[in-house]
Amino acid sequence: MLAAERRDHLLDLLVREGKIVAKDVAVDLGISEDSVRRDLRDLAAEGLCQRVYGGALPISPATVDYAARKTVTPDGKRKVAAAAVALVRAGSALVLDGGTTALAVAHALPQDLDCTVITHSPTIAGALLDHPRAELFLLGGRIFKHSAVACGAAAVEAAQNISADLCLLGVTGVHPEAGLTTGDAEEAAMKRALAARAADTYILASSEKIGAASRFRVLPWEDIAGLITDVDPRHPVVEQLTARGVEVLAAD
Structure with a gap:
């Protein structure tokens, strides 16, 4: 099999099965695991896996x-x-993560809802400036421009001094085996610091994140109260998570 054909085969496996197991591919194609690993390195370098x-x-x-x-x-x-x-109750304190899904949450908060919002995202804080009944607390630190959030030691230290009823946390990957992941180590650490200060943490996960994975793990499944997603409950990943006891809230 030519290298281009192996590449197409590997990409097809990702779509059909949601993962590639190098030793299985090596056996199926009659090639060495080293060859498969080289192909995967090339695909990863192109941002394809x-x-x-x-x-x-x-x-x-x-x-x-x-x-x-x-x-x-x-x-x-x-x-x-x-x-x-x-999930946000009147009079409660909410930790709201950064990112585009969290921004949608900020826009969706009812104008008459009396609550406290704690965030490390200047974007989220700005979106809630005209919310008449939301008390805002902005945690500071080095700004990670990719996600427009504060990260690093100063931000983590600030997070350790707050408490909240609920944390709504974004991730870039939700996978039964890889877990809850994101693409930056410091951002992952900040997300853990935020979740540790809330009574309940729910993961915000729109469809493009289901079945995908990034490099750094954020939290183990047992540390979250549930997952909120718009994916069909019959999706294989959702079914696997439900089977292992993860509460999945359907967003219709």
Whole structure:
């Protein structure tokens, strides 16, 4: 099999099965695992897959820059935001992550809702400036421009001094095996710091993140209260997560 044919075969496996297991591909094609790993390195270098131990997973389109992410599944993000807002109670304190889905949550918060919003995103804070009944707390630190959020030691330290009833957290990948992931190590650490200060953490995950993976794990499944997604409940990834006890809230 030519290199181009192997490449097409690997990409087809990602679409059909949601993962590539290097040793299985080597056996099926009658080639060495080293050859498969070289092919996967090439695909990963082109941004076409996320390499993991033993193979590869689909890469998340949510790792593109902030401006580009605004055009990715906007309807799905609005649906996820609407379902997330239903969890916010009057008088409660909410930790709201950065990113485009969180921005949709900020826009969806009812104008008459009396609440406290804690965020490390200047974009989120700006979106809520005209919200008459939302008390705003902005956590500062080095701005990670890719997601327009504060990260780093100063931001993590600031997060350790707050408490909230609910945390709505964004990720770039939701995969049964790779878990909840994002593309930057410091951003992943900041997300963990935020989630640790809330009684309940729900993950905001529009359809493009389901079944995808990024490099850095954010949280284990047991540390979240649930996942909010617009994906059909019969989606294979959703069914696997439900089977392992993860609460999945459908965003219609």
